[in-house]
Amino acid sequence: MSELFDRIDALVASRSPLPPPAERKRLRVAHGLTLDEVAAALDVRRATVSGWEAGRTEPRPPEREGYARLLGKLVELYPAPNATVPVEGTAVPETFSSAPGTVPRAQPVPAGAVSGAAAVRTEQDTRTRPAADAVFPVPSVSPAAVSPSAPTRMTSASASLLVSRRAGGRKAGESGTPGSGTDPRFENGPLAVVDVEDGHVVAYCVGGLVLDVPAKSLPSLVEWTLKEAKLGQSKLSGPGRAADPLLVLTAAALERYGLPTELSEQEKDAGRIPEGHKVIKQLARAEWKLTKRGFGPWARVYRPATGSERACVQLCIPSWNALDTRHWGEAGQLPPAELARVLGVYAAQVMTPRGSTAVTGLELMTALHPPTRASAPDADGRRHSEHNPGSLGKDPVDCGPCEAPDGHPLLKGLPRFHVRGPAEKLFEEAYDWARPMTDAECTLRHLVGIDVNMAFAAGANGLNFGLGEPTHVKAPAFDPKLPGSWLVDLSHVDLSRVKAGKEWVDLDGSLLPSPFTPKGDRPTGPAWYATPTVAYAVELGYDVTPLEAWVRYDNGRYLDGWYQRLRDAYLATMADLGVTADLPPEDFLTAMDGCKARDPELGIVITAIKATVKGGLGKLRERPRGEGWRPGERWRALERPTWRPDIRAAVISRTRVNLHRKIVKHAAFTGQYPIAVLSDCVVYAADGPSPMDFLPYRDGKPLPGGFKLGINPGLVKHEGTQTVLWGEGVREQFDAPQLNFARFIKDGTVTAADNGE
Numbered sequence: 001m002s003e004l005f006d007r008i009d010a011l012v013a014s015r016s017p018l019p020p021p022a023e024r025k026r027l028r029v030a031h032g033l034t035l036d037e038v039a040a041a042l043d044v045r046r047a048t049v050s051g052w053e054a055g056r057t058e059p060r061p062p063e064r065e066g067y068a069r070l071l072g073k074l075v076e077l078y079p080a081p082n083a084t085v086p087v088e089g090t091a092v093p094e095t096f097s098s099a100p101g102t103v104p105r106a107q108p109v110p111a112g113a114v115s116g117a118a119a120v121r122t123e124q125d126t127r128t129r130p131a132a133d134a135v136f137p138v139p140s141v142s143p144a145a146v147s148p149s150a151p152t153r154m155t156s157a158s159a160s161l162l163v164s165r166r167a168g169g170r171k172a173g174e175s176g177t178p179g180s181g182t183d184p185r186f187e188n189g190p191l192a193v194v195d196v197e198d199g200h201v202v203a204y205c206v207g208g209l210v211l212d213v214p215a216k217s218l219p220s221l222v223e224w225t226l227k228e229a230k231l232g233q234s235k236l237s238g239p240g241r242a243a244d245p246l247l248v249l250t251a252a253a254l255e256r257y258g259l260p261t262e263l264s265e266q267e268k269d270a271g272r273i274p275e276g277h278k279v280i281k282q283l284a285r286a287e288w289k290l291t292k293r294g295f296g297p298w299a300r301v302y303r304p305a306t307g308s309e310r311a312c313v314q315l316c317i318p319s320w321n322a323l324d325t326r327h328w329g330e331a332g333q334l335p336p337a338e339l340a341r342v343l344g345v346y347a348a349q350v351m352t353p354r355g356s357t358a359v360t361g362l363e364l365m366t367a368l369h370p371p372t373r374a375s376a377p378d379a380d381g382r383r384h385s386e387h388n389p390g391s392l393g394k395d396p397v398d399c400g401p402c403e404a405p406d407g408h409p410l411l412k413g414l415p416r417f418h419v420r421g422p423a424e425k426l427f428e429e430a431y432d433w434a435r436p437m438t439d440a441e442c443t444l445r446h447l448v449g450i451d452v453n454m455a456f457a458a459g460a461n462g463l464n465f466g467l468g469e470p471t472h473v474k475a476p477a478f479d480p481k482l483p484g485s486w487l488v489d490l491s492h493v494d495l496s497r498v499k500a501g502k503e504w505v506d507l508d509g510s511l512l513p514s515p516f517t518p519k520g521d522r523p524t525g526p527a528w529y530a531t532p533t534v535a536y537a538v539e540l541g542y543d544v545t546p547l548e549a550w551v552r553y554d555n556g557r558y559l560d561g562w563y564q565r566l567r568d569a570y571l572a573t574m575a576d577l578g579v580t581a582d583l584p585p586e587d588f589l590t591a592m593d594g595c596k597a598r599d600p601e602l603g604i605v606i607t608a609i610k611a612t613v614k615g616g617l618g619k620l621r622e623r624p625r626g627e628g629w630r631p632g633e634r635w636r637a638l639e640r641p642t643w644r645p646d647i648r649a650a651v652i653s654r655t656r657v658n659l660h661r662k663i664v665k666h667a668a669f670t671g672q673y674p675i676a677v678l679s680d681c682v683v684y685a686a687d688g689p690s691p692m693d694f695l696p697y698r699d700g701k702p703l704p705g706g707f708k709l710g711i712n713p714g715l716v717k718h719e720g721t722q723t724v725l726w727g728e729g730v731r732e733q734f735d736a737p738q739l740n741f742a743r744f745i746k747d748g749t750v751t752a753a754d755n756g757e
Contacts, residue, residue, distance in 0.1 A: 219288055277295070395641060617647075
């Protein structure tokens with residue numbers, strides 16, 4: 001009989017009722033549980049739990065019963081919409097509205113309530129939001145926390161007690177919740193979006209926390225932020241410093257504090273409001289200062305540091321175009337709670353934004369490798385500042401003349417209209433190459449584009465970079481481990497016969513781009529190349545004899561931590577979108593299809609992370625902009641230790657040869673050659689519309705050293721597919737036999753601008 005009962009129990013467990021997928025995630029996030037914690041408790045993979053929450057799969061016995069039990073416990077703590085749960089210590093229940101667009105808001109405790117009790121209710125917020133996002137958990141408030149005479153709205157002093165007040169920022173995610181760090185100074189997270197509602201100023205923090213802001217002016221807002229708001233972010237490295245708090249000011253907040261909601265054309269050109277503006281005068285009277293860039297879309301308000309203590313607040317103003325739509329999408333148009341969520345996830349995964357994604361990418365390098373550190377105590381027990389090994393130091397260094405962009409002071413002696421050729425100028429750039437299709441390729445049906453994930457980040461990983469000044473060497477012996485720039489003739493490298501691993505292979509070199517030039521043309525004589533490019537020529541089986549070089553004997557893997565931080569940010573965010581690193585090829589392609597639409601806000605974060613990589617590398621060779629600059633004069637960026645065009649060149653060089661290596665492996669094994677390459681996107685002709693129609697997978701395993709589908713940096717994803725007839729048609733339309741299909745393979749839209757006309 002016991003066996004019969006066991007079978008009955010198992011049958012019941014196999015149909016254990018579960019809430020809808022969205023509710024499963026809400027309950028987990030409400031209790032502060034991570035996917036890893038739930039997976040470990042149920043003895044399943046993280047991706048399995050993510051699939052249950054996304055509705056892609058359903059749990060089966062025996063895990064189903066345990067999962068149902070977990071969710072049942074959580075729903076008791078965090079009831080679904082329309083549920084009524086009494087707050088501890090009071091007879092007045094806490095009510096949640098399930099109507100779309102509702103947000104929990106703190107209400108005054110009614111007079112005559114039970115002595116020592118607190119009642120927290122909700123009222124409707126007219127902001128439109130999905131119904132599933134309207135409910136956030138409100139933990140119980142102890143009898144001593146709030147008295148019957150509590151004020152109508154929270155003051156900054158009571159904000160930490162009523163931390164239960166939650167806004168409607170949906171799907172806050174584990175990484176963006178306040179209190180996720182260990183530093184009590186920053187318990188309310190790294191940033192806040194300041195808005196005005198019903199005549200009151202409020203600050204939306206990460207995780208749905210909302211604080212009332214008592215400040216009546218911008219100087220007092222800065223004071224409140226530093227003294228009471230508990231905003232900021234812990235340092236990312238031992239010798240580093242904590243991140244300054246970030247305030248994002250909505251248009252309503254700008255108006256409240258006397259700032260223009262939009263910049264005039266003149267102010268846009270200047271990138272700031274005039275120095276005589278009344279708000280800037282208010283800051284000056286309160287002894288606050290602005291950086292040299294003034295009060296613009298990204299402004300820094302500070303007082304000079306005293307010892308190790310900093311007094312600085314970063315301001316971000318979306319309506320002044322602080323959040324560039326190219327990198328942040330529609331983030332600047334989001335409601336405050338949703339914007340706090342987007343920026344909060346980015347801050348938790350990458351760092352608190354310090355400006356544009358490019359500026360933040362550069363600042364992340366410094367945050368992970370600060371130029372100085374505290375020394376060991378001297379004889380008197382005192383510490384002093386000293387160079388931090390592995391960093392770029394605190395003083396800028398000049399590049400080699402071949403690495404200098406046009407107009408650099410090192411080139412001041414050149415004739416005015418002199419154009420430097422490859423033998424005078426290092427020109428390491430990403431691919432922009434295409435060729436006409438062969439007759440055989442024209443008989444195929446599709447053009448399929450694949451794109452390398454985080455290609456430039458992967459190119460930086462494990463690469464040696466110079467940390468100090470370059471040394472000029474005549475007729476050097478090439479050393480692939482020595483970072484630098486080399487003048488060498490690579491015109492003898494024949495792509496028709498190259499080494500692929502240890503064996504020589506014969507290829508059709510006319511169908512391959514050269515790995516040594518961005519346009520894919522074969523070199524015609526000596527030219528300057530970064531170390532990875534020359535090393536690849538040796539790898540292909542050819543001797544190299546440099547004529548001269550600018551090398552850096554003091555070197556190290558400066559960007560390894562930077563790569564790892566951005567890689568982890570990318571992978572964690574993609575996992576939250578349902579794309580994990582352990583998916584088989586077909587499942588990966590399915591998961592990637594429309595993944596950003598599952599959570600548009602996390603889609604914005606992904607775009608921003610990618611822009612942080614490319615923008616940060618671009619800042620290493622920042623050119624003068626709007627500074628009244630003339631060729632031969634120094635410009636502001638040259639005064640940074642992180643102005644390092646040689647590092648940028650090395651990363652681009654490594655990224656380009658990494659891609660070429662995969663192209664060669666693929667061609668040697670399959671006989672297939674790319675039709676177009678643009679940066680990190682490669683287009684092939686194929687019989688079918690999927691990458692699986694031309695990538696050589698066997699039993700789910702890819703070609704070693706070739707292209708592999710997956711989400712990790714360096715692996716590839718499907719970029720887009722068009723028909724061969726479409727390709728021939730656009731080339732005929734624009735009379736361009738070598739029009740680069742990779743530029744618009746994603747959606748097929750081609751304009752005269754795309755064609756360079």
